[in-house]
Amino acid sequence: MxxxxxxxxxxxxxxxxxxxxxxxxxxxxxxxxxxxxxxxxxxxxxxxxxxxxxxxxxxxxxxxxxxxxxxxxxxxxxxxxxxxxxxxxxxxxxxxxxxxxxxxxxxxxxxxxxxxxxxxxxxxxxxxxxxxxxxxxxxxxxxxxxxxxxxxxxxxxxxxxxxxxxxxxxxxxxxxxxxxxxGRMEIRVDVRGVSCHGSAPERGDNAIFKMADILQDVRSLNENGDGPSNEVKGLVKMLNPAFNPEHYEDAQFLGRGTVTVSEIFFTSPSRCAVADSCSVSLDRRMTAGETWDSCIKEIENLPAVKKYAKDVKVSMYMYDRPAWTGLKYETECYFPxxxxxxxxxxxxxxxxxxxxxxxxxxxxxxxxxxxxxxxxxxxxxxxxxxxxxxxxxxxxxxxxxxxxxxxxxxxxxxxxxxxxxxxxxxxxxxxxxxxxxxxxxxxxxxxxxxxxxxxxxxx
Incomplete structure (x- = not known):
């Protein structure tokens, strides 16, 4: 040649x-x-x-x-x-x-x-x-x-x-x-609450407060180490053979996974009322050894999510935006x-x-x-x-x-x-x-x- x-x-x-x-x-x-x-x-x-x-x-x-x-x-x-x-x-x-x-x-x-x-x-x-x-x-x-x-x-x-x-x-x-x-995936966390007049917040159940607790755990998931003192083990754990025995070397090549909050939504009857729902979008980057279902379960097992379990739903987004041709080709927001x-x-x-x-x-x-x-x-x-x-x-x-x-x-x-x-x-x-x-x-x-x-x- x-x-x-x-x-x-x-x-x-x-x-x-x-x-x-x-x-x-x-x-x-x-x-x-x-x-x-x-x-x-x-x-x-x-x-x-x-x-x-x-x-x-x-x-x-x-x-x-x-x-x-x-x-x-x-x-x-x-x-x-x-x-x-x-x-x-x-x-x-x-x-x-x-x-x-x-x-x-x-x-x-x-x-x-x-x-x-x-x-x-x-x-x-x-x-x-x-x-x-x-x-x-x-x-x-x-x-x-x-x-x-x-x-x-x-x-x-x-x-x-x-x-x-x-x-x-x-x-x-x-x-x-x-x-x-x-890889990556897009996760949604929905939290329910009960609205009431803002002058007596104790009568309601503020969804934003519950979400605030959950977000602190999400932050810990991204920032914590993986030692015994960490109640929430950080995502860095996948670089450790103790937590990822089959794929830790592959994870070390790719780099650790990450998670961040990319969007937040809420509903409330007014600015003088307790919020009755709160939702967030999570951008989750996955390294070797992490799967779509392990990432969902990881959020479901966070202490604050388990604390409010009856009012929390963790799910994967779907994508259905039409192409320029008008075609709508729906898929899950999971990218291996x-x-x-x-x-x-x-x-x-x-x-x-x-x-x-x-x-x-x-x-x-x-x-x-x-x-x-x-x-x-x-x-x-x-x-x-x-x-x-x-x-x-x-x-x-x-x-x-x-x-x-x-x-x-x-x-x-x-x-x-x-x-x-x-x-x-x-x-x-x-x-x-x-x-x-x-x-x-x-x-x-x-x-x-x-x-x-x-x-x-x-x-």
Whole structure:
């Protein structure tokens, strides 16, 4: 394989990729409002010569090249979060900007740069005859990930009936090859009370007071140690073989789980009455060894929850927001943890491509972000801090998944978001080289750890 020729071809498309990314940034595309970006991607795919381009029922764009039985897929979610407080931005988040090395704008790192590199990576493959006869390349621009990680791949797997040999997630990886990440779930806690006039609160039962006790226990769950003096053992316990004998090493690789309160709601007849209900949303990040049901039971077993048990309900959220197409594809808000073996063939295909193109160290020197620069010094093969569509691809369905994408995790959801032109080029080159270096998945399970499905009756 002529790695220098691939690098040269990718560098030759830098201006085209920059223009394409700036076009995408200029089109607001928050979850369930991605139609404009989807159609712009479809147009670019047709322009560069994809064999087939289609938009499925959920609104994902699928671009195909090749005719082989094995599908190697490149996934990029193309929805973004909002811009938050506009005053925190030093430039227009949709107009963006570019200079010699950077591109600024909402979605640059998270995660529209990924679709740009994968579209042009596929073009390089076709131009240089790098698609093996037994391979079909699929590039997906997927929707609703920011709202519900992996929902798009539930649809692609279950309704489009597509099961790739493996999938490269093009989420930002700070120049690394990522083989897993923590999972997450969204938990709701509801507390009932009894209202009365605020001048005599003893006549009622204040739901907010009960919730306050519960939240102190939730805080302890996140902050406490796991020693004998801790009535509520902290989530750090999953790093300890005494509490997590089968998976503590995997948990140490991924990092400990966390829990935080993300929303709070209440009902009360008026501001001069006792609140008769209070509810909170919990964002629960899960490490290896934690499951959806263990996380629910963990909240149910908190001292304050048990104290008010008859008035407390702990449940998992469901997601039913319609896609931009109008489709409502309901699912549970559970997003499984997953880790690959470093020796897995699809991981090694990326490692071999990287070594042939750039060596065994991360490339790129993003000088505008000290956090991103530090990440470039990490091992080449590592893991994400946040979660991705891999929660469904590998976590739910066991389809091998691996990450390599332009941009930096530190830029995700942040004001003044940027990405780097050098990353777009490096990723396009690596994507182009991978199919020819992939040796097949064999018979061995590539997963070190996989959260899997729940027993809930969903598609």
């Amino acid at each position: 002529n790695f220098d020729a691939i690098k040269s071809a990718a560098k030759g498309y830098e201006a085209d990729m920059t223009r394409f990314l700036r076009d995408l940034i200029a089109i607001p595309s928050e979850s369930s409002n991605e139609e404009g970006v989807i159609r712009r991607i479809a147009a670019e795919m047709e322009k560069v010569g994809f064999d087939k381009v289609e938009i499925d029922g959920e609104g994902n764009v699928l671009g195909w090249m090749g005719n082989g039985e094995k599908i190697i897929a490149y996934d990029a979610h193309i929805d973004t979060v909002g811009i938050g407080n506009r005053e925190n931005w030093k430039f227009d988040p949709y107009e963006g900007y570019e200079n010699e090395t950077e591109i600024g704008g909402r979605g640059g790192s998270d995660q529209e740069g990924g679709i740009v590199s994968s579209v042009y990576g596929a073009k390089i493959m076709k131009d240089m005859n790098l698609i093996p006869e037994d391979v079909t390349v699929l590039v997906t621009g997927t929707v609703q990930e920011e709202d519900c990680d992996g929902l798009c791949w539930q649809y692609i797997h279950n309704e489009d009936k597509i099961t790739p040999e493996f999938v490269i997630s093009t989420e930002p990886t700070d120049g690394g090859i990522y083989r897993g990440h923590r 943890t997953w880790i690959n073996k470093e020796t897995a063939p699809h991981i090694q295909a990326l490692a071999d491509a990287h070594k042939g193109l750039y060596g065994d160290k991360r490339v790129g020197t993003p000088t505008s972000s000290e956090i991103a620069l530090e990440k470039r010094k990490a091992p080449l093969i590592d893991k994400w801090t946040f979660s991705t569509n891999g929660v469904s691809i590998q976590g739910r369905y066991g389809i091998p998944c691996v990450g390599f994408g332009p941009g930096a995790e530190s830029q995700a959801h942040a004001p003044n978001e940027i990405t780097w032109k050098e990353d777009l080029v490096a990723c396009a080159a690596l994507y182009a080289a991978v199919p020819s270096l992939y040796k097949g998945k064999g018979t061995e399970d590539v997963s070190v750890y996989r959260g899997g499905k729940t027993n809930n009756d969903i598609k």
